[in-house]
Amino acid sequence: MSSGGQNSAAGRLRARGLAPKKRFGQNFLVDDETSRRIAEAATTPAGGTVLEIGAGLGALTRPLLDRAGRVLAVERDRDLVPILHEELAAVIDEGRLTIFEADAAQLDWIATLSSVEPLRPWSIAGNLPYQITGRLLERATEVADQIDRAVFMVQLEVAERLLASPGSHAYGALTVFVRAAFEVKRLLTARSGAFYPRPEVDSAVVVLTPIRPRRAEETEAFRLAVRAAFGARRKTLRNAWRGLYGWTLEELERNAQDAKISLDARGETLDVEAFARIAAYRDR
Numbered sequence: 001m002s003s004g005g006q007n008s009a010a011g012r013l014r015a016r017g018l019a020p021k022k023r024f025g026q027n028f029l030v031d032d033e034t035s036r037r038i039a040e041a042a043t044t045p046a047g048g049t050v051l052e053i054g055a056g057l058g059a060l061t062r063p064l065l066d067r068a069g070r071v072l073a074v075e076r077d078r079d080l081v082p083i084l085h086e087e088l089a090a091v092i093d094e095g096r097l098t099i100f101e102a103d104a105a106q107l108d109w110i111a112t113l114s115s116v117e118p119l120r121p122w123s124i125a126g127n128l129p130y131q132i133t134g135r136l137l138e139r140a141t142e143v144a145d146q147i148d149r150a151v152f153m154v155q156l157e158v159a160e161r162l163l164a165s166p167g168s169h170a171y172g173a174l175t176v177f178v179r180a181a182f183e184v185k186r187l188l189t190a191r192s193g194a195f196y197p198r199p200e201v202d203s204a205v206v207v208l209t210p211i212r213p214r215r216a217e218e219t220e221a222f223r224l225a226v227r228a229a230f231g232a233r234r235k236t237l238r239n240a241w242r243g244l245y246g247w248t249l250e251e252l253e254r255n256a257q258d259a260k261i262s263l264d265a266r267g268e269t270l271d272v273e274a275f276a277r278i279a280a281y282r283d284r
Contacts, residue, residue, distance in 0.1 A: 009057055009196045018079055020197055025129030026077070029059045029153065031194035034205070039063035041187050041207050042125035042151040049119045051112060053104045053126030053136060053152075058084055060127065061097070069119040071097050072112055074104045105135050109143050121148035128152050130199070137162075137178055140208060141218060144181035150208040151187070159186055159204035167269045173230040177223075180216040180272050182208040216276035221245065221283070225275050229267025237270075238263035245282045255281040 009028045013019060020026040029035055038060055042050055047069045055061050055073035057080065064071045065088075075081050081101045091097040098116060100107070104126070113122050124147055128136050133154050140150050154162075157170075162184045164170035178184065187205040192198040216222055225244065232240040241252055241263070256263050259277035261270065 009059070012057060012083065016079070016083070021077065024077055025131045026056070027127075027130075027195040027197060027199045028056050029127045029190075029194060030196045031190065032059075032063075034188065034190050034194050035060050036063045037188060038125060038151055038153065038205055039067055041205070042123045042149065043067035045121075047119065048121040048123060048148070049113060049116070051109055051122070051124045053124065053128065055084055055099065056080060056127070058088060060125065061088065064125065065091055065097060068123075069096070070116060072100065072116065073097060074100045074102050074107060074112070076101070076103045105132050105139065109139060110146050113147075122146070123148060124150040124152075126152060128154055130155050133158055134174065137174065141177055141181045144208075144210040144214070145212070147210060149210075150182070151205065152208070153190065153203050153205050156189065156202040156204045159206050162206055166271050171268050172233075173226050176226050176230075176272050176275060177218060178208070180218055180222070180276075181214050182210055184208055215272045216279075219279060221279035222275060225279050226267075229270065229275070233266060233268050236264050236266060237261065240267055241278075255284075 009030050020028065042064065046067045049070045049072065050064050050068045052061055052064060052071055052073040055075040061071060061073050061084070073084065075084060078101060081099060084099050085092065088097055092099070100112065109124065124140065161170045161172055161174050162178055163186060164175050185207045187207050190203040190205065192202055225241070228244055229237060229240050237256070242249065244252060247255065253263060256278065259281060261274055261278055
């Protein structure tokens with residue numbers, strides 16, 4: 001199945017009196033090879049069930065259907081849903097494709113995956129809208145224990161943050177939260193010409209593989225420690241964590257020492273496990 005490229009996407013929209021909606025952050029993937037590689041990464045081994053986030057005009061849906069046992073495609077734009085129903089009617093009738101008109105940021109992903117006869121493995125894939133990428137990555141971390149893989153197209157800058165090492169400029173709270181739950185690998189870089197309309201920045205595809213058990217449980221204590229450290233990343237931890245968990249400075253120093261963390265360091269130098277260690281002292 002071919003998505004047909006940029007001219008096809010533009011033409012199909014124009015034929016229906018439609019145009020990309022900026023409020024939805026619509027930049028349709030129009031490069032067939034990129035779509036094929038995303039689908040392959042999301043369905044290795046072939047089979048299983050894929051929850052597709054943002055089906056759009058079906059550029060990724062089609063190659064997913066070539067490999068997956070079942071595709072559950074989520075699309076928020078009510079103008080695009082009828083196009084998907086019309087063009088993919090045959091596989092819908094076969095029961096291999098179900099289309100949900102819904103906001104993926106609000107949808108219960110696991111309930112949706114469980115809504116049909118389960119075929120494992122479970123994967124999540126999609127070309128994520130830039131303005132809600134953070135929220136969708138957060139949703140992915142929430143369900144990491146229940147899925148087998150996630151493959152996302154994200155802004156190149158976001159991919160670099162997810163892959164960053166402690167101590168680097170790109171390393172931040174997003175890195176820590178995602179890497180607490182997933183191993184992250186870059187599959188490919190997609191230039192702006194792979195989309196219609198062309199975005200102003202390049203993108204990249206990342207493959208998120210759940211770590212079992214997680215590097216760290218995302219508890220309230222863990223979130224507080226991470227956010228405090230990166231909310232004042234120019235400060236040493238002695239200052240950034242002042243008042244953390246209601247501890248006195250003496251308690252902070254004692255617990256940090258026990259957790260083998262130097263308070264003279266900055267938060268951007270800590271790995272995921274270090275944040276988990278200090279969080280574990282909250283309730284002791």
